[in-house]
Amino acid sequence: MNILVFAEVRDGKLKRSSLGTLSEAVRLAQPLGSKVGVALVGEGIKGQAETLGKYGAAQVFAVESPRLKYYAPEAVAKAVVAAHQRLGSGAILMAATAMGRDLAGGVAALLGTGAATDCTGVTISGGKVQARRPVYSGKAYATVAFKKAPAVLSLRPNVFPAREVGGSATVEDLAVAFEDADFRSAVKDVAATAQGKVELTEASVIVSGGRGLQSPDNFKLRDDLAAVLGAAVGASRAVVDNGWRPHSEQVGQTGKTVAPNLYIAIGISGAIQHLAGMRTSKVIVAINKDADAPIFKAATYGIVGDAMEIVPALTQTLKKVLAS
Amino acid sequence: MNLAVCLKRVPDTTTKVKIGSDGKSIDPQGVEWAISPYDELAIELALRLKEKAGGETVGVTVDPDGNDVALRKALAIGLDKGLLIKGGTTFDGWATAQVLAAALKGRPFDVILFGKQAIDDDGFQVPTMVAQILGLPRVNVCTSFEVDGAKAKCKRQIEGGEELIEVSLPCVISVQKGVNGIHDKRFPSMKGIMAAKSKPVETVAGAAVESSMEVVKLEMPPERPPGKIVGKGVEAVPELVRLLKEEAKLL
Numbered sequence: 115m116n117i118l119v120f121a122e123v124r125d126g127k128l129k130r131s132s133l134g135t136l137s138e139a140v141r142l143a144q145p146l147g148s149k150v151g152v153a154l155v156g157e158g159i160k161g162q163a164e165t166l167g168k169y170g171a172a173q174v175f176a177v178e179s180p181r182l183k184y185y186a187p188e189a190v191a192k193a194v195v196a197a198h199q200r201l202g203s204g205a206i207l208m209a210a211t212a213m214g215r216d217l218a219g220g221v222a223a224l225l226g227t228g229a230a231t232d233c234t235g236v237t238i239s240g241g242k243v244q245a246r247r248p249v250y251s252g253k254a255y256a257t258v259a260f261k262k263a264p265a266v267l268s269l270r271p272n273v274f275p276a277r278e279v280g281g282s283a284t285v286e287d288l289a290v291a292f293e294d295a296d297f298r299s300a301v302k303d304v305a306a307t308a309q310g311k312v313e314l315t316e317a318s319v320i321v322s323g324g325r326g327l328q329s330p331d332n333f334k335l336r337d338d339l340a341a342v343l344g345a346a347v348g349a350s351r352a353v354v355d356n357g358w359r360p361h362s363e364q365v366g367q368t369g370k371t372v373a374p375n376l377y378i379a380i381g382i383s384g385a386i387q388h389l390a391g392m393r394t395s396k397v398i399v400a401i402n403k404d405a406d407a408p409i410f411k412a413a414t415y416g417i418v419g420d421a422m423e424i425v426p427a428l429t430q431t432l433k434k435v436l437a438s
Numbered sequence: 439m440n441l442a443v444c445l446k447r448v449p450d451t452t453t454k455v456k457i458g459s460d461g462k463s464i465d466p467q468g469v470e471w472a473i474s475p476y477d478e479l480a481i482e483l484a485l486r487l488k489e490k491a492g493g494e495t496v497g498v499t500v501d502p503d504g505n506d507v508a509l510r511k512a513l514a515i516g517l518d519k520g521l522l523i524k525g526g527t528t529f530d531g532w533a534t535a536q537v538l539a540a541a542l543k544g545r546p547f548d549v550i551l552f553g554k555q556a557i558d559d560d561g562f563q564v565p566t567m568v569a570q571i572l573g574l575p576r577v578n579v580c581t582s583f584e585v586d587g588a589k590a591k592c593k594r595q596i597e598g599g600e601e602l603i604e605v606s607l608p609c610v611i612s613v614q615k616g617v618n619g620i621h622d623k624r625f626p627s628m629k630g631i632m633a634a635k636s637k638p639v640e641t642v643a644g645a646a647v648e649s650s651m652e653v654v655k656l657e658m659p660p661e662r663p664p665g666k667i668v669g670k671g672v673e674a675v676p677e678l679v680r681l682l683k684e685e686a687k688l689l
Contacts, residue, residue, distance in 0.1 A: 124597075185601065187566075187576065210562075212596035216578045219531065219563030223570035228532035228650030231562045244654065249529070249559050253455040254464065256529060256559075257655040262648075298575040301594075301601040313597040361615045362595070367451050367557060368475050368615065376688050387451050393659060397686045399678065405667070412662055414686070415678055419671035427675045435679055435689060 115204035115238055116149045117142060118264075120194050120221075121166060122213050123159050131209035131316065133169050133276035135269045139207050140170035140279065142238050151175060152283070153197035155190050157183045160285065167283035169276060174283045175200055177290050185213055186300035189292050191220035196290045198225075203264055205243050207236075210268035211315075222266040229266040230258050232371075234273050234394070243267075251367035251390040271316055272373045273394075307362075314365070317346030319376045320395075322365055324350035324388075326381015326402060326421045330358040335425040336380055342432050348372070348392075350382045366391035381421040384409025401425065439493035439585070441484040442547045443517060444538060444568075445477035447501060447508035448558040455658075462653045463528070473508045476553025478515075478623035480613045483583065484551055485516050485624065491585065493548070494518050500526040500537050500644060513634035514626035520637065525644015529559045532650040535567030540645035543572060549590070552612040554579045569610035576610040577603050580617050 117139040122129040139150045151173040152166045163174040175197035182189060194217070198206055206221060208214040210232045222229035234255075235246035243265035249256045314320060321343065323336035333349075340347045349359040351366050365372055367387040377395035382388060384400070384407055392398070393412055400413035401421050410416045417424055449455070450470040458465040473481070484495045496519045497512040504524040513520055523541045527533045542550060552565040562578075569576035577583075581600060582593035585607070594601040595614050615621060626634070668674045668681065683689040 188570075212579065212594075215562045216566060219566030220570060222532060222563065222650075223535070223567040226532075228530055229561075229563050230651065232560060247560075248659070249656070250449065250453075250455045250464070251451075251557055251560060252659060253453075254457065255657050255659055256653050257657075258529065258651045259654045260651050262650050295573070299569075299577060299603060299605060301603050303602040304596070304599055305593075305602060306599040316597060355621075361621065364615075376682070376686075386454065393662065397682070397688060398662075398665070399682070410665070410667065413665045414663075415665060415681055416667045417669060417671070417674045417678060418667060419674070423672050424675060427672045428678065431675050431679050432689070435683065 115146055115241060116151065116201050118198050118201050118203035118206045119150065119152045119171070120206070120208035120214070120217065121152050121154050121162065122209060122211060123156050123162060128162050128165055129209060129211060130276060131211055131271035134271070134274040135207050135209045136166065136169045136171060137277045138236065138269060138274040142236060146238060149173065149201070151197065151201040151203065153177070153194045155182060155193040163283055163285045167281050168278050170279045170281055171283040173201065174285045175288045176285055177288050179292065181292065181297060184301035184304060186297050187216055187220050188299060189296040190217060191224050192292070192296055193288070193290050194221050195224050196288050198264060200288060204241070205238065205265045205267065208268050210270050214268045218266055218268040225264060225266065227262040227264070227266060229268065231268045232270045233267050234270050236267060248371070252371060252393060253390050270373065272318070312344065312346035314346045314348055314363070314370050314372055318374050319343045319345035320348050320372055320374045321345045321378045321380065322348035322350065322382060323353065323380045324382030325352045328422065332422065333359065335422065339378070339425055339429045342429055342436065350388055379409050380425055382409055383407045384412060439487060439491040439548045440546055441487055441493060441495045442498050442542060442550045443477070443480050443484045443495060443512065444498045444550065444552045445481065445508055445512055446474045446499065446556040447471050447505055448474045448556055451475065451557065457656055457658060462656050464656065471507050473511055474553050474556045476555060476613060476615065479615060479617060479620050480551040480553050481512055481515055481517060482620045482624050483613055483617055486618065487549070487585065496521055498538070498542065499523065500534050502526055502528065504641070506639060509639060510634055511626070513637045514631045515624050516630055518637065520639035522639055522641045523644045524641065527649050529653050530649050530651055531561040531563040532567060533647050535564045535571060536647040537644040538564065539568045539571035541642055542568070548607045550608070550610045552610070554612045554614050565610050565612040574608055574610050575605035577605060578612045579614045580611045581614050582618060583611055
């Protein structure tokens with residue numbers, strides 16, 4: 115069963131999560147003896163084909179158009195479907211980024227099937243595709259089986275590591291006949307917010323703060339620690355609800371679901387909604403003054419005590435260790 | 439302006455999920471049902487759009503059991519009418535989207551609103567699919583939605599920024615928390631609860647559709663390996679850093 119991967123390019127760069135998705139496709143294709151193709155869609159994107167080859171793509175289908183400078187949902191979906199038809203793929207994979215989550219539904223609808231989104235595991239056996247994915251915001255995991263082909267899946271970022279295997283891809287230009295209707299939801303412009311900050315869902319280290327930080331001003335302690343670690347910053351629902359922090363920082367069931375290598379929870383008690391959003395982090399550090407707080411049940415390492423004293427000490431110690 | 443708000447009945451966020459005896463769904467016993475939180479923000483946005491431009495707001499729900507609890511809550515909050523579609527399949531976005539689109543087709547809505555995701559199957563696809571089937575533009579994860587004549591100016595949240603999109607009406611949007619400054623749902627007033635009882639709810643049978651996937655297993659997340667309390671207070675910091683470096687090999 116050939117597998118097609120959609121490669122996302124933003125600001126001239128291939129998304130790391132797309133390479134992780136490609137690596138997973140290569141892993142799935144190997145025992146099947148099948149081919150991995152990549153749909154590369156946008157403006158000025160063909161230069162990425164070399165990298166895609168290094169990560170195991172056999173074939174790259176390039177759809178270039180000046181109208182695709184920004185994301186145009188319907189047009190990109192049409193291009194992915196064109197590449198799928200060219201490759202004859204049984205599964206179409208993409209990373210579950212903002213774009214991938216939007217695109218998966220569009221591609222699936224064009225093909226008259228459903229999409230399994232945010233998958234954390236994929237198996238292909240006997241021509242059948244199954245996916246494991248968190249549901250109820252990570253409180254449970256569902257294994258779903260596709261009843262129709264092709265299977266359309268988006269894979270959760272940070273779960274599938276990108277592996278260079280060496281190789282090169284053949285590049286084929288695909289001509290797709292776009293119509294104006296394919297640009298009915300097209301993006302006109304992109305405004306950067308919070309420039310320079312690391313995006314939560316893609317971060318490998320996250321430092322989150324909760325009510326234990328006592329006041330909005332004290333979030334500077336969280337930010338200082340994050341700066342030392344090059345981490346993204348998160349927050350609990352409690353401090354978002356009371357207006358201390360913006361919703362874009364919220365981790366949990368009604369915020370973002372994250373899976374970094376290291377998650378540091380400062381003054382967060384660990385309500386079930388919060389745990390749902392971060393419990394798949396590889397290492398969890400909890401700092402909380404209440405030794406009975408539920409966060410300690412999820413934590414790899416915990417320190418019981420006042421976050422206001424411990425966090426600055428941790429920042430200083432890490433600064434020294436990382437400098438040495 | 440005619441506004442449809444698609445909303446879903448989900449377990450309240452405080453629910454402790456237990457796996458049912460079939461191993462494929464949750465045990466419904468003791469589950470408090472609520473409107474999915476992002477759908478509640480879509481309701482609020484629809485009410486505000488109506489307050490500005492007039493028109494009618496209709497709550498729309500697809501429920502395999504024909505359960506109208508979410509719809510009744512939405513009417514109590516302030517939507518004018520309900521459309522209850524008996525049908526669909528849980529965890530199959532394509533089936534749900536086809537049922538919804540079939541029921542919405544031909545009804546004169548200017549905006550069809552959704553929450554950005556339902557917090558049960560977290561599927562992120564039904565709004566897109568409904569738009570695709572109906573041939574309408576869509577904007578997912580909307581943080582701003584301003585109607586300007588026959589068009590709407592939208593902002594959509596992406597990693598580290600926002601996309602700016604202009605679409606023609608009618609359109610489909612799915613909303614993020616904070617859309618047009620809306621962070622909280624509106625609670626029903628006593629008057630609203632009384633009025634909801636006499637608001638019309640149209641019940642229709644869902645279109646027969648093909649399903650695209652099935653749940654073969656539902657299980658609890660893997661247990662985290664037991665952690666350890668490194669110590670108390672500032673004195674524990676050097677040991678924590680040592681563990682992060684030598685045991686977890688993270689630094």
